[in-house]
Amino acid sequence: VKASSINYDVTEIQPGDEVPNHFSYTSRDEDYVKDQVPCWLTYTNGTSHEIIQNNLHRAPMFTGVVKGVGPRYCPSIEDKIVRFADKERHQLFLEPEGRNTEEVYVQGLSTSLPEDVQRDLVHSIKGLENAEMMRTGYAIEYDMVLxxxxxxxxxxxxxxxxxxxxxxxxxxxxxxxxxxxxxxxxxxxxxxxxxxxxxxxxxxxxxxxx
Known part of the structure; x- marks a missing residue:
């Protein structure tokens, strides 16, 4: 989604570590990037879940178009709604793609739903009511060499x-x-x-x- 179309005031800021944790003992604190770009936290809600439930018949992962079993560690949002129906909300991280781009990735909202449903889904989320989608989500199915x-x-x-x-x-x-x-x-x-x-x-x- 486009950064300038997000209402950050109603989301929760997720700053980076103030005290640097280095991967190497030879790294120096002064080399640590001080001017970090934060992420932001928001959540799905009842309306979001209803939109997904009402359109599962249009999701390739549920219609049989995509037959592969998705990874356990990063399920699609429609898979989360079905598998964890007792959850009232799911967290979403708004992650800037870089310092020189307006693109913000909505981590936790991966989906195979059609574009019109994706737009309604995004707009149902707090802070993204007027968000402009720059790219839609899509499902992929891997093949492999045995x-x-x-x-x-x-x-x-x-x-x-x-x-x-x-x-x-x-x-x-x-x-x-x-x-x-x-x-x-x-x-x-x-x-x-x-x-x-x-x-x-x-x-x-x-x-x-x-």
Missing amino acids: PHQLRATLETKKISGLFTAGQTNGTSGYEEAAGQGIIAGSHAALKIQDLPALILKRSAGDLGVL
Whole structure:
């Protein structure tokens, strides 16, 4: 949604940490970004839930158009309304996409509902009554390369020279995806140079187990 069309006065500010928490002991406090851009918190309500309930027959995830099972950790808003019908509201974070854009992402409102329903839904939320939608939400369905279609080098058996890693292999975890990237990338480089593959055993470390 467009930042200038949001009524922030009726939302709750969510500032960043005042005291920096660094990832490295070598980082200095003076390198910490002081001028942070805050997020804002708002909630769905009874009207929002009614709009969703009345239009579930138009949601691809409920009509059978999308057959895949969504991830447990980030369900769509229509999935939340159905699965957690006892909840009177669901929190939504208004997250600025950057310092040089008006785009604000409504975290917690992912949806597959049609555009007209999305607009009504957004306008039912406190602070977003007059919000301008810059982009609509949409549902995606992933496909993947099955494990038996891959060599230990993560090269596909059917297409020589094609290496896959991460989401394509059905892996959504960050560390696992990065580890696969190391394996696939290394073997792609080795193959180009006609060098032997480096197959890690389970006893050699986490990448071997993976």
